[in-house]
Amino acid sequence: MQNIYDVTIIGGGPAGLYSAFYSGLRGLKTKLIESQQELGGKVLLYPEKLIWDVGGHPPVLGGQFVKQLVEQAKVFDPTILTGTKVDFVERQDDLFIIHTADGSLHYSKTILLAVGGGIINPQKLTLEGAEKYEMANLHYTVQSYQRFVNKDIIISGGGNAAIDWAVELSPLAKSITVIYRKEKLSAHEATIQEAINAGVKIECNTTITKLISNADKTAIQFVTCENAITKESIVRPIDEVIVSHGYNYEASLEFDQAIAIPKKDDYYFEGKATGETAQPGIFAAGDILSFEGKVNLLIGTFQDAANAVNSIKTYLEPDAYRYGMVSSHNDLFKEKNRAIIEERFAPVEN
Template identity: 60%
Template sequence: MGAFKVLEKYDVTIIGGGPAGLFSSFYSGLRGLKTKIIECQSELGGKVLLYPEKMIWDVGGQPPILGEAFAKQIVAQGLTFEPTVCTNTKVELIQKDENNDFIITTNDGMKHYSKSIILAIGGGIIEPKRLDIAGAEKYEGKNLHYTVKSLKQFHNKTVLISGGGDAAIDCAVELLDIAKKVIIVYRKKECRAHEAQVDKLIKGNAKFIMNTTISSLVGNEDDTAIKQVVLKNILSGITQRVEIDQVIVQHGYNQDVSFNVAEDLTLEKKDDYFYKGDAFGCTTQEGIFAAGDILTYDGKINLLAGTFQDAVNAVNSVKNYLDPNAAKVAMVSSHNEAFEEKNKEMIATMLGS
């Protein structure tokens, strides 16, 4: 008779490895909870990874920092207490067992067991909306981009940006002093982005082509890159060809919460996506908590600063859900015994230098 393997059960499983999930992981470790992170992408960091060269200014106590560096820092912090991490893993189903704990089934057929869950999936699985144009995929990774990993490739180039939301306009502003020419194409008559950013583009002599969409792409002689973009005015039907060096498409992201919830775990949602809860990270389902953009409540702040507060509140709620006699909040970090040895090591290193 073979040995019987007892599957591990975690105090909390965090679904999502972006800033909300990572800070939840850090704080759950601080509160002595056995923690697992499940992330569908190949690496931790979340949506910040899409903007490695974007400057982040609005994190308290953190001087301005590039997205790439910030992502590394938040990942390192999230792994402080050595949680179990599953990347390239997509949650497909959440159920409850006979003990009122959770069974989380993932795309690889594995079942993960947890006493509680924190949803930290933000805007869902990061999947940019792509051009619905035949043959467009062959230019991806060449001069057709859905994310901007480096600004250097746009230096002194004619760059066409399709989209009129905040992401598209912010990208265009960043390219004003880098690209030779910036062209913004948008299907409506006015951009949806913040007017201050739009004004920067106007003052920077960016070209706007409104009520217009991309109808086709024209390749170079060996069809290895886009040479021209064919634009169509949706009001007049008139088309025009524009010579370009680079094309950036910023049409938003497809939202996918990445899992189904069993019928007896129906959660109340807002706009068929975001979960309605409260400022303590509680959802309408006992044992399931949430942090970051996926959670809505009165007074919600959709900034990194708000994400960190959400994470702390969600973890504190988890701790009290699992142990009603536990303190409502963790001891402050400067006095917390969890850092005693780490503080000694850091002080010794500083004195040694």
């Protein structure tokens, strides 16, 4: 049998990453399994958006925040698997057996679900040949503002994300046109007005019907847009195309019949603020967990993670102290603190 872990965390977003750190803090042998190739979860969708609402933390770009979360998660050297989709979980006596899509089996005494709303995939353009431009100038998220400087941009979508991108890119772009298939945008009115004030052109009842490549067929040079009311088609020269049609959420795992966890709204698991679910040995943190008083923000995610790990610790070791010792008094950090202080105050050579 393979190594048996104290806890296996399923999901590598903020909840899973902080759980990995905290479980190491509590001395638990930890594995984290993430279906995507990169750690970070939904924050990866907005790497250039500023995050303001983490206590005591200055505003930070999403991409940098993920980097810091990953570094923190690795402090106690957990086993981390990326690009590994969990398909099925079964219980066998006192162990959980986790089946992944590659045919591997993983063994764990407990499980911590941190899968958010499931595996997130953007809803893509269904136009023929669209996928070949994804490595060029067809985007489903904005990874870097720099490439949009002084560019003619078309954004397809009318929700909050689409209009947010229009507002944020408007000071940088040469021009921005937002097209939306419905009669009225679904974004917040204040954000729509902000986009209009910034010079963003908005066309409703309009969709992209064709992508036209440049001469060497490496990128999109023109798009054909059609108005559903007038049936008029317009061919527009563009530099960049952003598609913001929302996301598909795929449930990342199934359980055997012996594992019953009540669900809310057909997906989120009912549980407690302590991270416990109705199934002994299975805990949850982050968006996947529902309980009265839930805070659906990053600050709530971190509290969920700490509570779930503390519950796991006492589940495995009933005599263990309920809470982890704070870092300022924790022997685990003494050596690390000393190294950081020595580096910070090391004499500067002339």
